Amino acid sequence: xxxxxxxxxxxxxxxxxxxxxxxxxxxxxxxxxxxxxxxxxxxxxxxxxxxxxxxxxxxxxxxxxxxxxxxxxxxxxxxxxxxxxxxxxxxxxxxxxxxxxxxxxxxxxxxxxxxxxxxxxxxxxxxxxxxxxxxxxxxxxxxxxxxxxxxxxxxxxxxxxxxxxxxxxxxxxxxxxxxxxxxxxxxxxxxxxxxxxxxxxxxxxxxxxxxxxxxxxxxxxxxxxxxxxxxxxxxxxxxxxxxxxxxxxxxxxxxxxxxxxxxxxxxxxxxxxxxxxxxxxxxxxxxxxxxxxxxxxxxxxxxxxxxxxxxxxxxxxxxxxxxxxxxxxxxxxxxxxxxxxxxxxxxxxxxxxxxxxxxxxxxxxxxxxxxxxxxxxxxxxxxxxxxxxxxxxxxxxxxxxxxxxxxxxxxxxxxxxxxxxxxxxxxxxxxxxxxxx
Amino acid sequence: xxxxxxxxxxxxxxxxxxxxxxxxxxxxxxxxxxxxxxxxxxxxxxxxxxxxxxxxxxxxxxxxxxxxxxxxxxxxxxxxxxxxxxxxxxxxxxxxxxxxxxxxxxxxxxxxxxxxxxxxxxxxxxxxxxxxxxxxxxxxxxxxxxxxxxxxxxxxxxxxxxxxxxxxxxxxxxxxxxxxxxxxxxxxxxxxxxxxxxxxxxxxxxxxxxxxxxxxxxxxxxxxxxxxxxxxxx
Numbered sequence: 313x314x315x316x317x318x319x320x321x322x323x324x325x326x327x328x329x330x331x332x333x334x335x336x337x338x339x340x341x342x343x344x345x346x347x348x349x350x351x352x353x354x355x356x357x358x359x360x361x362x363x364x365x366x367x368x369x370x371x372x373x374x375x376x377x378x379x380x381x382x383x384x385x386x387x388x389x390x391x392x393x394x395x396x397x398x399x400x401x402x403x404x405x406x407x408x409x410x411x412x413x414x415x416x417x418x419x420x421x422x423x424x425x426x427x428x429x430x431x432x433x434x435x436x437x438x439x440x441x442x443x444x445x446x447x448x449x450x451x452x453x454x455x456x457x458x459x460x461x462x463x464x465x466x467x468x469x470x471x472x473x474x475x476x477x478x479x480x481x482x483x484x485x486x487x488x489x490x491x492x493x494x495x496x497x498x499x500x501x502x503x504x505x506x507x508x509x510x511x512x513x514x515x516x517x518x519x520x521x522x523x524x525x526x527x528x529x530x531x532x533x534x535x536x537x538x539x540x541x542x543x544x545x546x547x548x549x550x551x552x553x554x555x556x557x558x559x560x561x562x563x564x565x566x567x568x569x570x571x572x573x574x575x576x577x578x579x580x581x582x583x584x585x586x587x588x589x590x591x592x593x594x595x596x597x598x599x600x601x602x603x604x605x606x607x608x609x610x611x612x613x614x615x616x617x618x619x620x621x622x623x624x625x626x627x628x629x630x631x632x633x634x635x636x637x638x639x640x641x642x643x644x645x646x647x648x649x650x651x652x653x654x655x656x657x658x659x660x661x662x663x664x665x666x667x668x669x670x671x672x673x674x675x676x677x678x679x680x681x682x683x684x685x686x687x688x689x690x691x692x693x694x695x696x697x698x699x700x701x702x703x704x705x706x707x708x709x710x711x712x713x714x715x716x717x718x719x720x721x722x723x724x725x726x727x728x729x730x731x732x733x734x735x736x737x738x739x740x741x742x743x744x745x746x747x748x749x
Numbered sequence: 750x751x752x753x754x755x756x757x758x759x760x761x762x763x764x765x766x767x768x769x770x771x772x773x774x775x776x777x778x779x780x781x782x783x784x785x786x787x788x789x790x791x792x793x794x795x796x797x798x799x800x801x802x803x804x805x806x807x808x809x810x811x812x813x814x815x816x817x818x819x820x821x822x823x824x825x826x827x828x829x830x831x832x833x834x835x836x837x838x839x840x841x842x843x844x845x846x847x848x849x850x851x852x853x854x855x856x857x858x859x860x861x862x863x864x865x866x867x868x869x870x871x872x873x874x875x876x877x878x879x880x881x882x883x884x885x886x887x888x889x890x891x892x893x894x895x896x897x898x899x900x901x902x903x904x905x906x907x908x909x910x911x912x913x914x915x916x917x918x919x920x921x922x923x924x925x926x927x928x929x930x931x932x933x934x935x936x937x938x939x940x941x942x943x944x945x946x947x948x949x950x951x952x953x954x955x956x957x958x959x960x961x962x963x964x965x966x967x968x969x970x971x972x973x974x975x976x977x978x979x980x981x982x983x
Binding site: 476477480529653671672673674675676677678683692695696698701704705707708710711712713716719720723724726727728730731733734739 | 770773774777782783784785786788789800801804807808813814815816817819821822848849865866867868870871873874875877878889890891
């Protein structure tokens with residue numbers, strides 16, 4: 313039996329190998345292995361790869377059945393992708409798009425078994441080939457367009473919402489994703505000139521490689537959309553804040569945020585009976601409060617999420633374990649709990665920080681780390697023995713015009729001398745002048 | 750789903766982290782704007798560490814609040830500090846105030862961070878530098894006032910904040926001239942105290958001794974209109 317080796321067969325086999333390798337890669341890298349949405353994407357890719365394999369086999373053996381089957385494989389492939397995208401976008405599997413994809417899929421399966429589903433073996437552009445035809449061909453092409461639109465929507469949303477430190481990875485991801493719908497466009501051009509199949513296959517292969525590289529390199533890309541984390545606060549049993557971290561600016565009022573945590577602490581027994589976890593819906597987001605033996609943790613986010621709650625519980629458990637000694641000794645020094653940033657990395661590293669809105673956004677070194685001239689530093693320490701005030705002034709000096717420090721010390725001495733020389737009675741009178749209004 | 754993305758633990762003591770902090774310092778010292786973009790590019794050129802590693806360090810510095818949001822102050826942004834804004838509002842409202850008065854008010858203001866005298870003087874210096882307020886010396890006192898208020902009005906307003914001064918000036922203003930002894934009798938206060946205040950007002954040129962009648966005082970004619978308008982306002 314002579315095999316029908318054509319350029320299209322070779323291209324399809326190449327794409328099959330690349331896509332299946334990509335699917336395997338999503339399970340191979342430790343940083344992506346346990347991400348649920350990537351599990352579906354990997355499965356979707358594996359099924360999609362069969363589309364190319366069956367298409368290649370169909371043409372290699374000139375067997376119309378395989379050509380029909382390849383189109384059918386695009387249905388579960390697309391459905392798995394849509395499930396993954398739904399999970400990324402909404403943390404749920406269901407959506408209208410999924411229902412449409414499934415319903416559409418049933419129609420395609422029906423059309424696949426109609427007598428005119430393929431053209432049969434025809435001679436096209438110098439080679440023997442088999443194409444879809446009739447209703448099956450029309451629905452199959454439409455289905456590809458629908459799928460391409462959903463993928464493009466995901467890509468563009470991810471890129472637009474990516475925080476600045478991930479913008480480059482998000483751009484690479486977006487370019488890769490864009491190549492997939494482009495492959496569908498190129499595929500439509502095969503109706504005019506069959507040689508466009510090369511371009512279509514090249515787009516699929518390169519797009520798959522590019523977006524997978526982006527995701528493997530920066531897995532946070534698949535966490536960009538579901539929600540924004542605002543802040544986490546840990547309080548001890550006495551209500552003292554012992555750890556505080558911001559991911560992004562929130563509009564949740566500070567008084568409401570701390571007020572709710574305090575309220576939960578007051579009814580700790582009831583909360584503990586409920587499993588220690590409480591969701592409080594606020595207008596501007598949600599506050600998840602977790603109560604445990606030694607601590608109360610408040611996590612503010614734009615939405616509630618199973619993943620967040622689970623991570624919060626795990627974080628609480630690790631926090632208590634790590635700082636058991638400090639908590640039992642009622643240590644309230646926030647510095648003692650600084651290593652909790654590592655726990656934050658462990659449990660919440662997937663969620664991007666958005667605290668700095670753009671790459672060009674001006675920054676400063678905080679007072680603690682800013683270095684100022686030795687002489688100036690000494691003078692500051694003399695007038696400000698309080699460490700917080702000293703650091704505040706250091707930060708302010710960085711933000712102020714260069715010449716200001718000299719004038720500041722002059723004014724300081726002037727006002728200090730003045731108040732030292734004035735009799736106490738006069739100072740009291742000056743202080744109380746407001747009472748005379 | 751478990752989130753077990755592996756991230757390499759770095760600390761502030763890590764030499765590369767220290768080098769990035771140093772670069773940030775150099776950028777600031779050279780009076781350039783520090784932002785992620787220029788920090789990244791300068792650090793990338795000089796440290797030659799991979800992009801991902803450098804971004805991790807920058808992210809770490811942001812997480813640890815070593816790099817904080819902010820820029821050199823401008824006239825528009827200098828009031829973004831709540832305590833400083835409160836001080837400015839206080840001076841604007843009271844028109845002419847002494848440092849002790851501001852200090853007491855700010856320490857009692859629960860919406861401000863309070864802060865030490867050093868911080869308060871810093872805020873005053875910033876307001877002076879950005880020309881939101883000005884200061885002048887009135888006798889032994891340094892008086893702060895908004896820039897739109899002239900020193901003459903400031904001085905009168907400052908002196909009128911004192912209850913006794915206000916009463917003395919009201920009495921003198923209601924008559925063409927009046928003997929000092931009559932003032933203390935009207936007020937029912939100790940003579941020395943009233944005389945001390947009258948002498949101060951003479952010294953500050955608000956009132957003047959009537960020519961040929963040494964013991965009578967009157968409002969300085971040059972300041973009469975101004976004083977009357979301020980008295981009405983108050």
